Amino acid sequence: MKQRVIIIGLTILMNLSLFGQGFISSDKQWNVRLTGWAGRFSTDIYVIEGDTMVNSLNYNIIWVSSDSLSTWQHQGLLREDSNIVYYIPPNRDEGILYNFNLEIGDTAYVNNVLCSNIPIYVIDIDTVEYFGIPRKRWLLGEDGNIRESWVEGIGSLYGPLHTKFEYCMVCPFWELLCYHNNDSLEYIMYGQTDCYQNTVGIEEINGKNKFLIKPNPVIKGNPIEMEMNFVPVKIDIFNSSGMLIQRLTSFQNQIMKIETNNLETGLYLIKVTNQENKIQTSKIIIE
Numbered sequence: 001m002k003q004r005v006i007i008i009g010l011t012i013l014m015n016l017s018l019f020g021q022g023f024i025s026s027d028k029q030w031n032v033r034l035t036g037w038a039g040r041f042s043t044d045i046y047v048i049e050g051d052t053m054v055n056s057l058n059y060n061i062i063w064v065s066s067d068s069l070s071t072w073q074h075q076g077l078l079r080e081d082s083n084i085v086y087y088i089p090p091n092r093d094e095g096i097l098y099n100f101n102l103e104i105g106d107t108a109y110v111n112n113v114l115c116s117n118i119p120i121y122v123i124d125i126d127t128v129e130y131f132g133i134p135r136k137r138w139l140l141g142e143d144g145n146i147r148e149s150w151v152e153g154i155g156s157l158y159g160p161l162h163t164k165f166e167y168c169m170v171c172p173f174w175e176l177l178c179y180h181n182n183d184s185l186e187y188i189m190y191g192q193t194d195c196y197q198n199t200v201g202i203e204e205i206n207g208k209n210k211f212l213i214k215p216n217p218v219i220k221g222n223p224i225e226m227e228m229n230f231v232p233v234k235i236d237i238f239n240s241s242g243m244l245i246q247r248l249t250s251f252q253n254q255i256m257k258i259e260t261n262n263l264e265t266g267l268y269l270i271k272v273t274n275q276e277n278k279i280q281t282s283k284i285i286i287e
Helices: 002-019
Strands: 028-035 041-054 057-065 073-081 084-088 095-099 107-110 118-130 133-142 145-151 173-181 184-188 211-214 224-228 234-239 244-249 255-258 266-273 279-286
Touching: 041 073, 095 107, 118 145, 211 279, 224 266, 234 255
Parallel strands: none
Antiparallel strands: 028 041, 028 173, 041 057, 057 073, 073 084, 084 095, 107 118, 118 133, 133 145, 173 184, 211 224, 224 255, 234 244, 234 266, 266 279
């Protein structure tokens, strides 16, 4: 009898873990790649921070940064009730952003950041696992063709506010690059290694103006040496979330050392800017 009670308890805990992941939390961050007509792309970062009251209901505020967390723009209000996420976009009325109660064959209407009353159809429901965490997944589309996925706790793989965006706009194109929860990476787009990608308004250093980093990977606590055949104006170090961690300026020569004592283990992007405001980027792994 006792063994049966334990088994039942474990089953309940597994079900809660698999199907009890809410969407709204200030611990979450979504990095969304935005690709334009010319194939150039940038990264928008979405977070939930702060709350407010509307018609006696409590809402959380969702924000976006398009410039490495330097400035934030209000993207609307969210509330969650009984596995349904309600959304008030800027200057529009409330609608449903996600309904995580939908079953196979259900048709529903949702809102996104661009427009309202968007028809969706659930083709299938299954389970996926990212970074060891199992999550329920809704496969959406029409005529038997899957066009989009919702993942429990994460939302649309187009981005948190971008369900079926092509219903409203042909270009640009949104894709979820990475999802972090409590500063831990819990999803990254297949085939990608960077959570912050940007080519918009950037002219890259080419030809002989390259730089080397050694050693790479580097053991935490050991310095890295950067060697280049130009004197940089600044060196920016970003973590895998796209957050600027460190900025170095005032260089005197083409060889310099960067300490890693204050950096956590993981993947970093190093961006070097020269005197002509052109950039070169490289990845560094700290072990």
